[in-house]
Amino acid sequence: MTGPKIIFFILAASIVVFSLLSVLDRRILRAAIYLLFVLVALAGLFYMMNFQFLAAVQLILYAGGIVVLIIFSILLTSQINSKLDAPRKSHLLSGLITAVGGIALSLATVIPFVFKATASDAIGTDMRTIGRQLLDTGEFGYALPFEVISILLLAALVGTIFIARKSKT
């Protein structure tokens, strides 16, 4: 066992365990906190793969933004000590069958598959390369998706305000 391997197994185990806990825990606020742990461990995984910028975005956007939004909405809509109803037996059974069957099917397909890596040289993942590619209009440029995403975020902003405001009736 070497260093990266140990770190990977710690991260992977915490991701799987905390996501299971977040799905199965009946105290909803704790479920949100377990989701936060999953997201932070995922940021560590991205960092391991040399995508530092993505890890930072993961921490800021998910851990800092979405989880806080979820916790706010939990506090607005339910009592802090309230427990969720236990899932109905039929739901639990069908959900477990779907999940276990899906995992078995996907793994049976994926594990024997031989992936072919490209032989080209690796590109750096520093901020300069990322920024240039993100705003480049030429080949390997991502200026169009960048602008489309900015319009989507603006639309989401306006739509959210419109939906959530109190009606004047």
Next chain:
Amino acid sequence: MNLQSEIPLQYMVVLSTLVFFIGLLGVLIRRNLITMLMGIELMLNAVNINFVAFNHYLFPHRLEGHFFALIVMAIAAAEAAIAIALIINIYRKFLTVNVDDVDELKY
């Protein structure tokens, strides 16, 4: 650090498969809108693991998976914001966020 020799790509794919189906399980067994949203976030994150891992392991000369993961994150943020606005509105009207009790469309 050469990750390829230490950790095969299959490990990453197995991890993302597990997280994806755990999120699906959460969407299927919970009846509370907020926990269902959390299940969807887990599924989106599982997809992100796959994008980033394939980018790092198979196509390191491009940054496609990286940018795709960034876009998925932005869409997840927009989706969470809209979903929570809807949930707050539903709570104002029905005083519950349980999907079985929310059975009217007209407002």
